[in-house]
Amino acid sequence: MRIIQVFGPKPLMFHPFSFMVTLIIRRRCVILLPAIHSPIVLCLLAVSAQIKIAYEHSIKKQLPVSARYSSYLSSDQVQSIDQYPEVEILKNPPEWKYVERLLPKPVVPKVVHKAEYPSGWKPPAFTVADIDKLEYFVARSRNHMVPVYLETTFRGQRRVTVVRHVQGNLWQLEKEIREIVEKARNGRKCATRVNEMSGQVRVHGDYVDIVREHLKAKGY
Numbered sequence: 001m002r003i004i005q006v007f008g009p010k011p012l013m014f015h016p017f018s019f020m021v022t023l024i025i026r027r028r029c030v031i032l033l034p035a036i037h038s039p040i041v042l043c044l045l046a047v048s049a050q051i052k053i054a055y056e057h058s059i060k061k062q063l064p065v066s067a068r069y070s071s072y073l074s075s076d077q078v079q080s081i082d083q084y085p086e087v088e089i090l091k092n093p094p095e096w097k098y099v100e101r102l103l104p105k106p107v108v109p110k111v112v113h114k115a116e117y118p119s120g121w122k123p124p125a126f127t128v129a130d131i132d133k134l135e136y137f138v139a140r141s142r143n144h145m146v147p148v149y150l151e152t153t154f155r156g157q158r159r160v161t162v163v164r165h166v167q168g169n170l171w172q173l174e175k176e177i178r179e180i181v182e183k184a185r186n187g188r189k190c191a192t193r194v195n196e197m198s199g200q201v202r203v204h205g206d207y208v209d210i211v212r213e214h215l216k217a218k219g220y
Contacts, residue, residue: 108142125219136168138220146220148212161203161211170194174201180214181207 090096111123124140131137141147147164166173174194181190181203191204203211 111144122216131167134168136166136170136173138163138215139165146212146215148208150206150208159206161205161207163201163211164199166199166201170196170201177201177203177211180210184210
């Protein structure tokens with residue numbers, strides 16, 4: 001908060017006011033035109049002086065600006081190699097396999113076929129070779145998951161369910177999704193959109209679980 005006192009201009013002849021006091025408090029200007037011998041003037045001057053003193057006193061008590069200790073300038077300088085502990089290099093393949101277990105995989109590993117998976121995940125019943133036999137085909141993502149996602153905009157107020165990686169007759173898939181969604185909405189209609197260029201089907205609302213289970217039941 002900054003306070004500036006400006007006295008002036010000089011009073012004109014037969015002018016009822018003798019001077020002008022301008023107070024600027026946090027970028028808000030208040031103009032007062034008191035009389036020459038009014039006690040309000042003295043009170044305003046006294047209050048402004050006290051505020052100015054309190055402001056200057058608070059400035060002195062302000063905390064210093066925080067420094068960035070994560071910069072490389074604050075780190076220790078590189079010392080001689082003798083100052084660091086010795087490192088042993090192992091070239092034993094049996095021991096290296098335990099290290100590879102901790103490293104991220106360069107590619108997503110292939111699925112190991114089992115009768116049942118603990119997470120409830122199911123492999124697709126169709127592959128790319130079966131596209132000609134189906135009306136439409138929904139390919140799995142690179143993580144072997146059903147490509148059904150939820151997009152949120154406007155701070156979560158608008159939610160759209162998106163089905164990606166769709167090939168073939170997208171309108172047939174849109175019709176099936178609209179039927180199951182309207183059934184879940186007790187017959188109320190829902191808004192859908194088909195994008196043939198990107199191979200996507202969009203449904204207004206959060207129906208990710210319903211659409212995903214429908215695609216799993218179809219074998220995708």
